[in-house]
Amino acid sequence: MFQLPFPVRDANAASGSDQFGNLPEWDLSDLYTGEDAPELKRDLQWLESECSSFASDYEGKLADIDADGLLTCVLRNEKINGIAGRIMSYAGLRYYQLTTDADRAKFMSDMQEAITVFTTPLVFFTLELNRIDDAVLTAHFAANTDLARYKPVFDRIRAMKPYQLSDELEKFLHDLGVVGDAWERLFDETIAGLTFCIDGDELNIEGTLNLLTEQDRSKREAASRELAAVFQDNIKIFARVHNTQAKEKEIVDRWRGMPSAQAGRHLSNDVEPEVVEALRSAVVAAYPKLSHRYYDLKRKWLGLERMQVWDRNAPLPMENTRTVSWAEAEQTVMEAYTAFDPRMGELAAPFFSKGWIDAGVKPGKAPGAFAHPTVTDVHPYVMLNYLGKPRDVMTLAHELGHGVHQVLAAGQGEMLSSTPLTLAETASVFGEMLTFRKMLDKAETKEQRKILLAGKVEDMINTVVRQIAFYDFECKLHAARAEGELTPDDINALWMSVQAESLGECFDFMDGYETFWAYIPHFVHSPFYVYAYAFGDGLVNALYSVYAEGDEGFEDKYFEMLKAGGSKHHKELLAPFGLDASDPKFWDKGLSMISGFIDELEAMED
Structure with missing residues (x-):
């Protein structure tokens, strides 16, 4: 699954104004010029074809190829990741510019679903890599220095080996990922669509959170109480999203045999739980x-x-x-x-x-x-x-x-x-x-x-x-x-x-x-x-x-x-x-x- 960006700062900020000067806006044309760009259509077609060819060329064969063959395989996989990443970056960034726009939301969802379908045949790649014997992989790295450069990637993939499911189940979970994304979108769209009324002004969540840094204490209090009131009005939606996401995670973790809810995050962060x-x-x-x-x-x-x-x-x-x-x-x-x-x-x-x-x-x-x-x-x-x-x-x-x-x-x-x-x-x-x-x-x-x-x-x-x-x-x-x-x-x-x-x-x-x-x-x-x-x-x-x-x-x-x-x-x-x-x-x-x-x-x- 290709993850979209999301807000990463617990910062207080709010609604725009001309008083700040000429604020820059994104030029996304370095990715694609539009939803109907011929380059986007070309990349989608290439991605569908290459994912199919990749699976045909390598599925069931990784254990038997030599170091040079494995490097070619890795490089092809890397290019697939790059093209898929470009498409989803474009769709995701456009969506975050205007999350309330139905056409942008649909475009992003369509791209995510298409890429999920295209890449499902590739689930075998990490599963089969993890079946290669350690000694064989070590010999491959010794034989090809360009392949050895990717050792950190192999190490991170193989860290998941104890928690790997059957090929069929892994493909099922890959396909099911778009359902989890839908809950994330529900959260994003709900948050972006909230309105807060303070002293007769309608503000979005950024504008309201921004008031928490105002010098006037009465404004800070008014903002806090309005935040609480609006959150309470929508609390059932937020509770449903959190319940569903946490339950989905618990089920997947249980099937994988993860030792804790946090273990997957520690593995992806390449950091030891004790640290x-x-x-x-x-x-x-x-x-x-x-x-x-x-x-x-x-x-x-x-x-x-x-x-x-x-x-x-x-x-x-x-x-x-x-x-x-x-x-x-x-x-x-x-x-x-x-x-x-x-x-x-x-x-x-x-x-x-x-x-x-x-x-x-x-x-x-x-x-x-x-x-x-x-x-x-x-x-x-x-x-x-x-x-x-x-x-x-x-x-x-x-x-x-x-x-x-x-x-x-x-x-x-x-x-x-x-x-x-x-x-x-x-x-x-x-x-x-x-x-x-x-x-x-x-x-x-x-x-x-x-x-x-x-x-x-x-x-x-x-x-x-x-x-x-x-x-x-x-x-x-x-x-x-x-x-x-x-x-x-x-x-x-x-x-x-x-x-x-x-x-x-x-x-x-x-x-x-x-x-x-x-x-x-x-x-x-x-x-x-x-x-x-x-x-x-x-x-x-x-x-x-x-x-x-x-x-x-x-x-x-x-x-x-x-x-x-x-x-x-x-x-x-x-x-x-x-x-x-x-x-x-x-x-x-x-x-x-x-x-x-x-x-x-x-x-x-x-």
Whole structure:
């Protein structure tokens, strides 16, 4: 199955305006010029024919072909992935520009179904690869160095060997994938179609979430209560989607013999369960010195006895809420990237000038932000919902980091360029850190420095603490669903069980906040994705510490790490920097950076 991109930031953003300047829009013609483009028709015909030929040429024969023959087979499979990926990238990106458009939704669905039908005969490929004896495969790698380059791909495929089903069942599950996609589309279209009425204005979800960062507390409260009311009105749909998706996953996992609901995600992330558990344990243990301590500080700054949920992302009282134009946002990020290394600025520049970014907020556009790599012979596309908030500048820096990473990794080819989610956040979070440090260096007053530090701490808490709380919620959700159907109230209770623990004792929770799980796309699109954010933030904090200490040749080593794409394990990628994510103390190094920022904020109170 070819997965579509989806919003990847738990960011607050909302509806567009001319005040930001000339916001860029995507030019998708580098993929196809339209639904009726002759190149698209040609590629669909080629894909159908090549998938059939591939199956005819190789099914039942992989165990007997030599190293050169296996390389030819792999290269043909890679080209199939590239053409299918191009088609689905085009269909998916058009859909996310306007999810409420029936024609775009139909086109995407038709493309997905066609590609599923075409590629079902190829299910044998990974199954038969896993039946090749280890010694035979090792001999093939020794005999052909070009084939040996794909060893990381083979390793990831063979990691699934213990959980492989019969050929017939695997084909059945492949075909059934379009049904799961339909539930994801129901979620996307429901979210995009929601309207929220605040002070007589009708807003979409982005516009409403954006009000949670307003200086006026009454506006934040109004937005929170309206979010709760609309989520409650649609809670049965959201509960049905989550119940169905979690049950489908439980059934597939049970048939495969997966040891846990999380195991599949760990395998796809090429990360050991004990490493994830070490990360999770380190973050939970740090709640008191991170989120609890920071929010208690913020409570005092806001002059409150108790914090409410609508105060979590509030600006500081002394903060002059201003609109950042698109031109200023571009200049800020480009300056930070170029100052780190001119090569990074050169890689980022085309995103702004060639239609690789879609920045404006428009009715029906998907919420959030993402960078989609498309295919290695085209280029990535970045989606934003830009509203001129300082945090939107950080989101631009984040997604542009993804884009630069994807451009650099493209040299690995279609099968080796894609990084596991845990490493996919490296360049994005590093890009944010570069931008933040550049802005901090420019701070002219203690007050400006305090505002910037507080904003960065909040972003890091949202990326680390909040995402681990999300992960715990998902663990509880999937465990509970395995025991039976969950009512909306059941899911609400699971959500609330992680909120107080992660946010701290200074918070009260309004009636209705228990439904706020409903709009998080990761839970539906990619279960257990969320810990990758905490992984990436911790990794980058440790990495940035090495950079700040003046590690010789850091920039070159950093570029080599990004160029590696998915061709190396996290242990091998981090070794040149003297870092090891499997060491439990590694996570403390990253968390101590957040704690250090809070120390500085506390010192400012004296």
